[in-house]
Amino acid sequence: xxxxxxxxxxLSASLGETVTIECRASEDIYNGLAWYQQxxxxxxxxxxxxxxxxxxxxxxxxxxxGSGTQYSLKINSLQSEDVASYFCQQYYNYRTFGGGTKxxxx
Amino acid sequence: xxxxxxxxxxxxxPGRSMKLSCxxxxxxxxxxxxxxxxxxxxxxxxxxxxxxxxxxxxxxxDSVKGRFTISRDNAKSTLYLQxxxxxxxxxxxxYCTRDYYYDGTYYPLxxxxxxxGTLVTVSS
Numbered sequence: 001x002x003x004x005x006x007x008x009x010x011l012s013a014s015l016g017e018t019v020t021i022e023c024r025a026s027e028d029i030y031n032g033l034a035w036y037q038q039x040x041x042x043x044x045x046x047x048x049x050x051x052x053x054x055x056x057x058x059x060x061x062x063x064x065x066g067s068g069t070q071y072s073l074k075i076n077s078l079q080s081e082d083v084a085s086y087f088c089q090q091y092y093n094y095r096t097f098g099g100g101t102k103x104x105x106x
Numbered sequence: 107x108x109x110x111x112x113x114x115x116x117x118x119x120p121g122r123s124m125k126l127s128c129x130x131x132x133x134x135x136x137x138x139x140x141x142x143x144x145x146x147x148x149x150x151x152x153x154x155x156x157x158x159x160x161x162x163x164x165x166x167x168d169s170v171k172g173r174f175t176i177s178r179d180n181a182k183s184t185l186y187l188q189x190x191x192x193x194x195x196x197x198x199x200x201y202c203t204r205d206y207y208y209d210g211t212y213y214p215l216x217x218x219x220x221x222x223g224t225l226v227t228v229s230s
Contacts (some may be wrong), residue, residue, distance in 0.1 A: 043220040046216050046217060050215070050216075074223050089216065091214050091216065095154065097150060
C-alpha cells in the first residue's frame with residue numbers, strides 16, 4: 001500500500017503570508033495527487049487534482065506542484081477564510097489520504 | 107447541480123450490521139466510479155472503498171475487507187455500503203464521494219463532490 005506522509009501536522013500563519021504544505025508518497029504516484037480543504041463541521045472540498053490542476057471555483061491563490069514522490073500545496077496571500085484542515089490524497093494506486101495539516105491564524 | 111445525499115447512519119451495537127445509502131443527482135451516475143470515505147471524530151480522512159462505474163469491480167481498505175460491501179444501482183443512481191461485524195473502530199462520519207470519470211477512457215480527477223456525511227456510532 002502507498003503511504004502518504006504530510007507535513008507539518010499544524011501550522012500557524014499571519015494574514016497575507018504564503019503557506020506551503022508538503023506531502024511525500026512512499027513510492028512514485030505519477031502526479032495522481034489531490035488536495036482537499038475541510039472546515040470544521042463541513043465536508044471536504046477539492047482544491048487541486050492531478051497534482052497541479054485547480055478545481056473549478058477554487059481561488060487562484062491556491063496552487064499545487066511536485067512530481068514523483070514529493071508534492072506541495074501553496075497558499076499565497078493567506079485569507080481568514082483559509083483557516084481549515086488540509087489533506088493530500090494519492091489516487092494512483094487505490095486511494096490514500098495524508099494525515100492532515102491544521103492551519104490556524106497567528 | 108451535483109448532489110450526494112447519504113442516509114442510514116445511527117447507533118449500532120458491536121457485531122451488528124448497518125447499510126448506508128447515497129442518492130446521487132445532477133450528473134450521469136453510470137459514468138463515474140464512486141467511493142466511501144470515513145472520518146472518526148477529531149481524526150483525519152480514511153478511504154474505505156471504491157466501486158467501478160458499472161459495479162463490476164470493487165476495492166477496499168484492508169481493515170474492512172470481508173466485512174464491508176460497496177454496491178450500486180445505476181438505474182436508481184444510488185450507492186450503498188453494507189457494513190457487517192461492526193467494531194468500535196468503525197465509528198465515524200461516512201461520506202459518499204464521486205470518484206473517477208469513465209467514458210471508455212479512465213479519468214481520475216480526485217473526489218470532486220462529497221455528501222454531507224452520515225454518522226455511524228458503534229457502541230453497546
